[in-house]
Amino acid sequence: MKITFLNSKGEITAQLEEAAKAFTAETGIEMEIIPCPAGTSPFETASAMYSSGSAPSILMVDPNDVPKFTDKVLDLSQENWVSLAMPGALDAGSVDGKVLAMPLTVEGYGIIANKKTIETASGAAFDPSTVKTYSDLETLFGKISAAGVAPVKICQENWSLGAHLFSQVYINQSSDPAAVQKFVDDLKAGSVKLMDNKVFVDFMKTFDLMIANNYGKADPLNFRYEEEPLLLTSGQAAMWYQGNWTWPNFVDSAAADDMDYVFLPLVLGDDANAYGNSQIIAGVSKEMMIDKEQNSPEQQEAAKQFLNWLVTSDAGQKTIAVDMKLIPAFTGFAYAPEDPLARSILTYLEAGNTMPTIATLPADHWEKIGGILQKYLAEQSAGKGNHETLAQEIETYWKNT
Template sequence: MKKSSLVISLAVMLVFAMIATACSKTNSGGTVGSASATPDSKGASAEKPVKITILESKGGDVSKLLAEAGKEFTKANPNITVEVMSTGDGQSPYERAATLYAAGTPATLAMLDAGDIVKFKDKAADLSGEKWVGDLAQPNQIDGKTLAFPFSVEGYGLIYNKAVLDKAVGGTFEPASINTTAALEELFKKIQASGPAPLTIGSMDWSLGNHFLALAYAAQPDGNVEKFLSGLKSGSVKIADNAAYKGLLDTFDVMKKYNKGKNDPLSTTYEQSAASVAKGEAGITFNGNWMISELQKSNPTGEFGFIPVPVSNNAGDKANSAIAIGATKQIFVDKTKNTEEQQAAAKKFLNWIVYEQAGQDFLVNKASIIPAFKNITLEPKDSLAKSIKAYNNAGKSIPFAGNYVPGDHWKVLGASMQKYLVNKDDRAALAAEIADYWKNVK
């Protein structure tokens, strides 16, 4: 080879080497090129930084715990940050979500009451293809699609203090023994004879409306809540003539008779009803497993459980031995204002809760949530959650009918139940208000 040709060849090789070096620097963390094509320290493709927001509506300590879970998630996914927002005092989750949409800034993930998800179905991303759908204990669909993530399974009934009831019956209390209204009244008499008040009734409209009254919807013989509510809307079902409704009010009348606060029923708050049972001042109250944290404030080591609310004196009626259980808080992913990257990050967070140890630990151990997923084998620690799970595993459950009612049901008919509690409304007036409410539901 001639010397001049060698020089030219060397020069060409040097140019290519310089280009290769420049390309190497660019692709190994330089400022040229897209962030999505940049390898991270583990050799995987790093993602563009993205922020997702979560509208939390569970209340209590969950907001704080969810924020901590978001930080744990970010440790495992450094390019995704999580911000938690909460509903305001006196504002329903639906109202908060609607306000955010009106402002054009909806949360990436919105946690709502189950009955409100359908109102946002056109804004919700289809989650049917997500892995966790296959691990659901029960289907969770709207119009044949999975549009929401069931965050928490909850249940409610008559909460009892085990120590108080054991003393009252002179042995170990067996909740299955209370399967009629008459049996419940006999238990009240035994508690009263042993010293404490038989029960205390919380006056909260949300409890009386969306939980207690809704038992009448769930206790229908066929268990079809939607069919029953459709009948109320059309007027083909007369609530005043319904057997489950009348039986439920028979039980409520007995509860009113033995109520610790019967001289001023509307003065009993959520906190007071919990404290009375926790301290042993009353044996029973009506509420859900979410009350455990309030009970433990007064009695950290106390043991509590559930008794079903009887709706008849027929021990064979399913509702008399069953607890209302359902996925009460559900999360949907916004597809209208949040980018594809944000939606993908949101889906990743939901999968993290279901499949990662830290996510499961947050859900079950820290937030005391009963999971809706078969793959999560962690056992709940608190006694109320254990009681709910035992009823559920035994097939002794009726629908959580509050999941099927409109967002204002608790306010409107909760107020009607409060009037019945203080004897301002009689049965005819209460039935008329319930019928009028459903007649005007669109």
């Protein structure tokens, strides 16, 4: 018996392969991990596999992809792990009252800060909760820069810019998800002028501040994501807009669990009480579904067994929380992630200071919007960026979606 697993979370590939070996040793079920090609969305990869008649037994996709596979995957509503899910963890993976996907992890993102670097550069203790406005961030950047340290590194990857950074323009519109969705729908209808939208204008001001203080500003696109954590661990840069999924990369760059890294919100504008200026974004980031079209009933049952093993067995729980260093989306885990990024997110979660992710963006959003922002990043780094041109390009994307 052999099943396949499409993995769209590259930073846990090694840990997932080890989990597959452990599962095989325990059950006798062979398992092949298939990585998504770099630069290709999970939806595109999974769709291509379906078209070629080689659909994976388990497909790991982004939350907004779940409704696109409704007719191709099993209803998992009766699985044992459903009752163990944290409140809200099944929402993005459910369609018409049916649970179609198992959440892998709760993840969060914002500005990752190396407290030691900031405190050494500024000569004072650093409390991330004191950065509540654009002006606060600007002042902090100035202190860090004066000490000869780059205040920030902007991740130049299209998925980071399109799926994460720019998503704040949508999410920060309102604490009401319905209002956020209306804003997106109005963009599709062509009735939104981004240059008249306060959140967008404030976002661009913060983005420009980051670009002006970016490590490697002379050639901002000539970096590799895997190498960027080293800039923070070595003290060359103080901050990085990313998520807690990057901790394995930090470990590869000689970071340790006892190091003091914290999250800051991406602050927009000078109203300290504005929605988003005290919150980071957190939610289920990856969903796992089981194919019912091209895998045999026996393979489907084996795939169900693996998902249950991940959540209910000691080895599976350890894989998620300790080896993969992920925040579980389920209760009753015997293990908890020990790294500082996960701990920082848990602090925001416990205080109620998180904003939900947006799960209704088109599959090509991160690629197209990310590409537009990459172009702007390069242009603005050379002093040639234009907000109106950027806004028009984004509006055109939405009108053509």
